[in-house]
Each structure stands twice: as structure tokens, then as C-alpha cells.
Amino acid sequence: MGKALLYDATLCIGCKQCEQACATQNNLPYNDSIAAEEVPSAHKFTAVLTHGDKFMRRLCMHCENPACASVCPVGAFHKTKEGPVVYDVWKCIGCRYCMAACPFSTPKYEWGSLNPRVRKCVMCPDRVSAGKQTACAEICPTGATKFGERDDLIREAQDRLRQNPSAYVPRIYGVHEIGGTSVFILASVNVEEFGYPASAKIGETPLPEYTGRVMERIPDFIPVWSLVLGGIYWISHRRAEVAAAEAEEKKNGSAR
């Protein structure tokens, strides 16, 4: 069964220990100036944003049906059965279609590198497959970031909304968006204020379906179109042959 993360912004105290643990886990540099950066980047896979007394985390949403995995020409991205959407740097050719396609603009690029990689949160796949929590969930002192079974976390989020309706915007961001993700967000304000795309804008259709509608026609299109083209070729050339033969006959006839 798939794992997921539940981030409850009302429990977050903005201590940024998740950022630090993430940096350690992924061998990334971390210091005060990086901590002050409020956007995820090629050297910062998760960021805690502060608006007044409200906090919000940004990280890869680990879509159930990820656009990045569907668009990658060499299949460098894939969703593991445990839930994380992971990246195989060896396969990557650097076309950056994943970045263009991601509705959350999660993947970031090493623009300054001569052999650049796409970087993003990969949900600690080694820890997860070893049965451990993600680094960010493990370190979180308040339980704002919680790791668990996807279904259990949805149920828990629903319980929290039911038990304390006045504390939350009544929705779990990530359950239905683009067909569901593996990161859920509960908050007292709209997540859109922190740069997340509006639910209505990204819709509930898994993005790969938009492409799939066209791509699934191709196996039928190829033989049909080849036959049509071949048919046109045959007819137009046959007509020319017949016309030439008739002209020849006429010439012979008149000569006689």
C-alpha cells in the first residue's frame, strides 16, 4: 500500500528542522542564508514559508499519476509502489519536459552545472522502502508533518477537520487534485496564498490523461494513415499509367 505525508500547517511552528533534516538526508548544504530562502530550489528540496504567524511547507506532491513520469522521454522518473516519485539521473538527457509539465513546478534544475541534474524531493525512497519514515517527518517536533499509509492519513485528516472545523479551511489539499497526490495539506488559510496552484485551476483529472487521449490513438492511426497514403499513391499513379497507355494507343491508332 502507498505511503504518504500529511502536513498540518496549524501544528507547524516554523522551526525549519524539516529543512535541515532534508538537507542532511540529501547531502545538501544548509546554513542560515539557505534557511532564509523561502522557495524550493536545486539545493533546497523543501521550504517552510512564513506569512505573519502562518506557516506552510512546500515539497514535491508525489502525484498518484505523475506528469513528470509520463512526459519523460527516457523514463527517468517513476512512481514506486511505496509512493515516492523518484528520479534516475543516469537516464536523464536534460530536456526539462518534467519541469514544464509539473503543475506544481516542483522539479528544479542545476542551471550552473555542466552536467546538470533535475532536483526535487524524492520522499526518502531508501528510508521508505526500509520501513522508516521520511527524514522530515521523523524530525518534526510537533507532528505537523506526519508519515503513514495514504488511506490512514486521509482518514486522519478527515477526523481532524471534523473534530476541529473552526481551525481549518474545510478541505484536504492533495486528495483529489489532479487525480490525487501522496502529500496532503491541512491549513487555516488557503494554500493558494503560499503559491500552490488553485484546485479549480489544476482540476481533478490526472494530467497524463490529457496526453493519453491523443497518444492512445497512434497505434490505430499508423496503419490506417499508411493505408490511406499508400492508396492515394496507387490510385494517382495508376491513373497516370492508364492515361499514358491510352495516349499511346491513340497514337498507334492514328498512325495506322
Place this chain on the structure above:
Amino acid sequence: MKIKLTFWRVVFLVIMALGLYSTYVRYLHGLGAVSNMTDQFPWGFWIGFDCLCGVMLAAGGFCMVGAVYLFNVESLHSVVRPAVLTAFLGYLLFTVGLLFDLGRPWFIWHQLIYMNPHSVMFEVGFCVMTYTTVLFFEFLPNVFERLNLKTPIKWIHKIYPVLIVLGILLSTLHQSSLGSLYLIMPSKLHPFWYSPALPFFFFGSAVAVGLAMTIFESTQSAKALGRHLELSVLVRLGGALLIALWVNALLRFEDFFHRGLVRQIIQPSYEAYFLWLELALSFLIPITLLSFKKVRLSPNGLYLASVISLFGFITNRLNVSLIGFETYVGHHYVPKWTEFSVTLMIVAMGFALFRVAVQYLPIFPNDDLAVRRVSNGHSPVALTAPVLGHAGD
């Protein structure tokens, strides 16, 4: 051998020098140093122009091969070879452009071993690769003829029906798929340009561009080489272009109407200005021009209408790939001069190679090559075509 420095040769040399400098920046300092692409704007001018426009402008190849060999329209025979040459060079240069844009171009061959059949990009890459091979075979007879090799020409003629059908099939697939690339970005691309019909638009406009490009390139090379131009051929192409533009325009407006965008389109906005520019250049002006019989029968009129429509469709591709994302991203993307300079260098190389090819190969019919070469005695490499002025298209 003396090489005279003419204005265009100097321009060519300057373009190449700047291009080489940008190439140095690209490969020794990385994509960040050479371009204004960012995490928010991961696809820039090289995707928008070199890839989308490059492949579109090379559509003349499959259009003319289709007209002459598939539909057997004998009268257009004289434009097939230059059209195939343009397409072949276009696809080669597209590949060169890709080597600049890909972050890890040295792994481009991964396309062949790690295939992801769900990816539109994979499909485009695969089709372009195969189609370039097809174009190579369609181009080869020029070389064989030049070298007077009769047997290989016979072999190629035997497989010609297969090459023709395969070439058009692959072109249909990847020209439309370049539009399909954007289908997965409904929340990012502005509704003026995001449409479920994108693959149809991209294919339809490729056909129109194929016709316009053939008019452009025959007129241009006739001027440059001092050749006689067959007006009847241009007139036929112009008539076909008018029909193609109408079909494209009707499809576009039907789509706007269907998606309830008509009111939004006529209201001034940043996107609307670019849409107006695109629609005026690709449809309104050329259709109006070509509706006059006088224009349709004049080489200059046909040339003008074609070039305007080419600019229109180039605007369309840049709108889809760049302008259409600016509202989502929240800021403008203006390419760095080094991005332009790489593109300019690639285009200039295209013109130069075209020039060399027509100098040495029997691209244009009834040309007495031997006579022409003796009479002008220049080194063709240094003879950069005067058409370079349009390199910045």
C-alpha cells in the same frame, strides 16, 4: 584563390564569431550562463524557435513530396528537390539546436534504449530521427546523379513509394505531436493557446507553412542564383496556400468560439496583443492579399503574402511556447543575446549549406552545373547567400 569581402560575407562571419563565443559559454559555463531560462521558465527561445519553428519551417519537404509523388502533381516537380533539401537541412540543424538546449546532450542516445512510450517527447524524438533518415534517402539521388552513379539511383527508386508514405506518415505524427507536447499543461498555458485541438493546429499550420516556405525559398533562390522562375508553379502554390490559410483560420476561430473565448479575445490584454499580432500576420493579412487575383498572379505579391504568413506562424509557435506561459509564471522571459546568437548561427549555417548544396548538386532542374561553376569560379563556401538578411526571421 581570392575571396572578396562582400557585405553579406562580413555579416556571416560576424554571426559565426558571435555564435562560436556563445557556444563556448554554453558548453563551458552551462545553460544558466548562456540563457535567461530559469526554474520557472525551463523552456526558452531554443525550444520555441529552434525546435518548434525549425521543424515547422521544414514542413515544405513532406508537403511537396506529398503533392508531387503521392498525388502525382507533375507540374510542381521543379520545387520538390529544393523543398527536400530545405527539409533535410532543417532537420539536421534542428538536431544541432537540440544539442545546445539539452542539459546532457551527450546522453541523447538514451532515447534509443530507455524508451517511454507514454511520452510525447519520445514520440517526437523517434519520429524526427526516423524522418531525418528518410529525408537523407530522399536527398541521396542528388548526390548519386552528380557522381553519375546509375545503379544506386535505381535502388532508391525501387524503395521510393515506401520512403514517400513513411515520410508523410512520420511528418503527420511529429508535426502534430509538437502541439501535443503542450496538452499536459492546461493550468500553465494561457487559454488563448491551450486547446485540446493543439495537435490539429500544429499539423494544419505545418501544411500552410510548407506551402509558404516553398514559395519563399524558390523565389529567394531564384533571385540569388539568377535563375528563371516558373510563375505557373508559384501561382499553384499560392492558390493552395490560400486554401490552407482559410482552413487553418476557420479551425482556429471555431475553437475560440467553441471554448467561449470570443469576448476575451477582443478585449485588450497582454496576451490579446500577441494573439492579434499572430492572427493578423498568419491569417488576416495574407488571406486578404491572396484574395486579390492580381496578387495571386504576381511573384512579388505571392512572395510577400508567404513571408507575412511565415512570420505569423512563427509568432504562433513563440506564443504557444513562451508568451502563453508568462501570466502563469508571473514575469516576462526575454532571451539573452547569446541565445539569439546561437540560433542566428544555426540559421546562417542553414543558408550557407543550402547555398553550397545548390552549387554542387543538381537541386534545380535544367541547370547546367558545369557551365555555372566555370563561369563564376568562386569558392562556394565563401559565397554566403545574399538571403542571409532573413536569417533573423
